[in-house]
Amino acid sequence: xxxxxxxxxxxxxxxxxxxxxxxVIGAGVHGLSIAYYLAKNHNITNVAVLDKVxxxxxxxGRNTAIIRANYMTVEGVHFYSESLKLYEELSKELNFNLLFxxxxxxxxxxxxxxxxxxxxxxEVNKALGVNSRVIWPDEIKRLVPALDTSDRPRYPxxxxxxxxxxxxxxxxxxxxxxxxxxxxxxxxxxxxxxxxTIDVKDHQVTGVRTDKGEVIRADCVVNATSGWCTTVSxxxxxxxxxxxxxxxxxxTEPLKPFLDKVVVSANLHVYVYQTDRGELxxxxxxxxxxxxxxxxxxxxxxxxxxxxxxxxxxxRHVRVLRQWGGLCDMTPDYSPILGEVDGLKGFVLDVGWGTxxxxxxxVSGKRIAELIATKRTPDVIRPFRLSRFxxxxxxxxxxxxxxxx
Amino acid sequence: MGFLLECPNCGKxxxxxxxxxxxxxxxxxxxxxxxxxxxxxxxxxxxxxxxQEWWFHRLGCHKWFLAIRDTRDNSVxx
Ligand SMILES: Cc1cc2nc3c(=O)[nH]c(=O)nc-3n(C[C@H](O)[C@H](O)[C@H](O)COP(=O)(O)OP(=O)(O)OC[C@H]3O[C@@H](n4cnc5c(N)ncnc54)[C@H](O)[C@@H]3O)c2cc1C
Ligand SMILES: [Zn+2]
Numbered sequence: 001x002x003x004x005x006x007x008x009x010x011x012x013x014x015x016x017x018x019x020x021x022x023x024v025i026g027a028g029v030h031g032l033s034i035a036y037y038l039a040k041n042h043n044i045t046n047v048a049v050l051d052k053v054x055x056x057x058x059x060x061g062r063n064t065a066i067i068r069a070n071y072m073t074v075e076g077v078h079f080y081s082e083s084l085k086l087y088e089e090l091s092k093e094l095n096f097n098l099l100f101x102x103x104x105x106x107x108x109x110x111x112x113x114x115x116x117x118x119x120x121x122x123e124v125n126k127a128l129g130v131n132s133r134v135i136w137p138d139e140i141k142r143l144v145p146a147l148d149t150s151d152r153p154r155y156p157x158x159x160x161x162x163x164x165x166x167x168x169x170x171x172x173x174x175x176x177x178x179x180x181x182x183x184x185x186x187x188x189x190x191x192x193x194x195x196x197t198i199d200v201k202d203h204q205v206t207g208v209r210t211d212k213g214e215v216i217r218a219d220c221v222v223n224a225t226s227g228w229c230t231t232v233s234x235x236x237x238x239x240x241x242x243x244x245x246x247x248x249x250x251x252t253e254p255l256k257p258f259l260d261k262v263v264v265s266a267n268l269h270v271y272v273y274q275t276d277r278g279e280l281x282x283x284x285x286x287x288x289x290x291x292x293x294x295x296x297x298x299x300x301x302x303x304x305x306x307x308x309x310x311x312x313x314x315x316r317h318v319r320v321l322r323q324w325g326g327l328c329d330m331t332p333d334y335s336p337i338l339g340e341v342d343g344l345k346g347f348v349l350d351v352g353w354g355t356x357x358x359x360x361x362x363v364s365g366k367r368i369a370e371l372i373a374t375k376r377t378p379d380v381i382r383p384f385r386l387s388r389f390x391x392x393x394x395x396x397x398x399x400x401x402x403x404x405x
Numbered sequence: 406m407g408f409l410l411e412c413p414n415c416g417k418x419x420x421x422x423x424x425x426x427x428x429x430x431x432x433x434x435x436x437x438x439x440x441x442x443x444x445x446x447x448x449x450x451x452x453x454x455x456x457q458e459w460w461f462h463r464l465g466c467h468k469w470f471l472a473i474r475d476t477r478d479n480s481v482x483x
Binding site: 228230231239240241242243244288289290291292293297298299332389390 | 407420421424425427428440443444447448449450451452453458476477478479
């Protein structure tokens with residue numbers, strides 16, 4: 001039996017080499033997908049992905065794995081829909097079942113202004129070819145019979161944005177699949193290897209040093225450390241417009257299948273879906289203060305549960321099994337920070353993923369790899385450059401990303 | 406992780422009574438360069454360690470005050 005399931009190791013233990021072409025700091029979905037596409041698409045295989053804990057020990061192993069493309073800005077919709085398309089092919093690409101279930105995604109509105117926001121998103125989405133439309137309580141009720149669409153709640157459901165291709169994926173599998181892909185193409189993953197210094201000479205990155213005293217040469221170093229990205233950027237004196245906030249989620253005991261849509265309510269600060277195993281996954285907004293502590297709080301649990309019961313009063317007797325938190329790198333406009341930094345060669349940013357970055361792993365990995373290989377910034381990531389804050393060209397996705405990660 | 410904060414008027418209270426006002430940093434002079442204003446508006450120290458920060462006693466006396474907190478474990482020293 002054992003032989004049937006464990007034929008191979010997904011990644012090996014390596015000794016660090018003295019030199020790599022590219023060192024990626026952070027082995028979440030972003031760091032790993034960069035290394036994967038560097039090898040796969042550009043034949044750059046002398047690459048190491050370093051992580052201070054285990055693979056996926058950051059947010060890539062803690063998120064609620066919702067994938068969608070129905071954002072608000074033109075830049076955002078282009079970017080996230082490229083990622084959704086890559087995710088649709090990713091199980092085949094990695095030859096690893098990622099259990100991607102495109103069950104459909106509903107963003108509820110309970111106020112007139114929220115309904116207006118949905119209209120705007122639907123129109124931007126449709127114009128750019130994303131399947132997305134506003135639907136009304138009768139259709140919502142048909143799609144989600146357990147949802148309370150009556151006028152009993154304090155804020156009755158008025159409308160929803162229905163995004164049929166949205167869904168959920170097995171996040172751990174995505175991390176493992178990319179890690180295995182990196183190693184199969186000749187790259188290396190190094191868990192439990194913390195970067196503590198980045199060396200710079202004449203405005204050019206030259207390498208990194210680890211907590212075990214290793215000195216590694218590399219002319220290209222990528223910061224893919226989400227909630228910790230400020231601490232890594234500080235090593236080279238690059239300021240970031242990032243504040244680290246915890247984000248929490250929880251999961252209940254398994255129930256019989258009754259819910260096959262992702263249901264999000266920005267007005268009620270809550271989202272709910274049911275996994276293939278029957279558990280309900282529920283989440284919320286970021287904690288109301290910055291912190292590097294991943295612990296969870298009773299206040300957030302109470303808020304999630306109370307609001308989930310407004311939507312699904314039938315869940316009153318269901319028990320919560322687990323609650324956890326991750327550290328989110330929040331930016332002022334709820335968009336990421338991607339690409340090179342003015343005045344410092346060889347330092348590449350893939351950060352600012354806040355509460356919404358899991359769905360973007362494939363596109364940013366592919367495009368950052370292209371940037372490193374060709375030294376040209378691909379159009380689809382150009383709007384997300386760090387200098388947009390100086391140029392006053394923010395890409396505001398707050399309306400589409402604050403609760404529905 | 407939750408914690409207690411000490412309001413100068415009301416004493417120790419649960420953090421959820423307060424609104425977080427972000428890290429304390431100095432406002433540039435009016436005629437500062439746009440670079441300095443950009444940094445003031447957007448860039449953050451975001452330290453993993455001890456920082457001075459603003460809090461507002463939302464569900465209490467409505468005072469804005471400064472506190473010192475270690476962002477790694479939320480221990481408050483003032
Ligand atoms: C509760 C929760 C729910 C979420 N839900 C969703 C969702 O439904 N959909 C969605 O799209 N997104 C969601 N997100 C956001 C998403 O999880 C993240 O944006 C995404 O996983 C970021 O991936 P990453 O690879 O950039 O970072 P991470 O996966 O966090 O990886 C960064 C890694 O860097 C490592 N590191 C840090 N400093 C160093 C150092 N000095 N040296 C070496 N390694 C270092 C860390 O150990 C970590 O493993 C959620 C997040 C949370 C917390
Ligand atoms: Zn007070």
